Amino acid sequence: MRQFLNERLPLTEFSAHLRKPLPKHINLLFSLGSLAMFLLLLQAATGAFLALYYSPSPEHAHNAVTYISEEVPFGSFVRGLHHWGASAMVIIVFLHLLRVVIYSSYKAPRELTWIAGVFLLLVVLGFGFTGYLLPWDEKAYWATVVGVEISSTAPVLGDFVAKVMRGGTEIGAVTLTRFYALHTIWLPWLAFGLVGVHLLLVRYYGSSGIPQNPTEDMSSQSVERGKPFYPDQVFEDVVGMLILFVVLAAVALSIPVPLEGIADPTNASHDPRPEWYFLFLFQLLKYFQGPLEIVGTFVIPTVGIVLLLFLPFLDRSERAVLWKRPVALTVTTVCVAGIAGLTLLGASSPKLETEETLQAIEQPQNTMPSDTEMEAVEEGEEVFDFQLTEEEIEGTEEEEEVFDFQLTEEELQ
């Protein structure tokens, strides 16, 4: 069998490539990329399980999530892994980025690896934003209202982008379908494609290692060689993955994933809070109101992303660890402390303040059915608003706690 495969596939070359030694000075921080990849796979696996029961429509989504948490065997555990795994993913990817900054690993010839990484960071945040709406509970709905409203403030394309996200003028059934499609099809394809490019580049250039002296050449040939990638580094990475999984499993088993009441578009007094990793942006908005609003909603985030993308071209200093580069050290410290500080402030802000922010970013134009839709309903026309019909509402009133995403007898007939 081995000979058969050897004759047909370049297995010997592949194995020799994997056994090539890594730079001598490598520490545990070099496993963060592998941990991010492990989490991406874990999210894909747990998400595939959740998709077996989930239904992306306003009348079924919340019920489906309740059903998963309360009725499906291991449903609550898998949902916990997916929920806490998303937060872990943001933390690990952020730490991986920081590791790359600390050891100047973004410098030539690794600029494209870095750029693919920045896009991956955006995709990871995109997963968080689109996934947050899916349970269709109060916090999901109102945080998305605010999020989409923020994107509408961008110049030129803002309104268009918001309309495309909403699938119309309101957050409703079409929005939920779009977010679900983005979350389960578009973003996963993008993520795995980008990870493919990212890893190909990482393998092509070899690991950069820890910079030892300022004149060091960044090409992999010149670095002092140490342990091989396989089996030594792979073994360390797998141990890291196991530890991470045990921690995540413990969290998933001990902290239930929050689920508020079903989204009520008429309850505009709800405190709209995004997931914790968007809190710093949310807090930022509070300092820019009125005509300056666009600075918080668009200018600062866009400039931040552009600067991050072009970092390898902006910082052309010699390669050295961060603490030997005073300017880079100051900028990185200010950015990390700023993000952490704003996150803490956002998390501890009282409810009223958050409400004021929602008002400041312009209320959603209309969360109630539009006039055209009302007229159409009166005339008995078919409206694809995916809202509950009167019969369905009566049905739900009669049978309490019906997991109504399952077909009812009437529907079967």
Ligand code: HEM
């Ligand atoms: C889903 C997200 C990501 C995955 C799965 C991922 C995966 C990996 C892996 C497995 C490595 C090799 C091991 C290591 O150096 O840790 C690596 C290296 C690298 N990553 Fe990422 N990464 C992700 C996000 C990012 C981000 C957000 C950035 C920066 C913006 C980035 C920039 C880099 C760079 C420059 C290297 C080369 C480091 C070196 O040669 O020393 N990556 N990545």
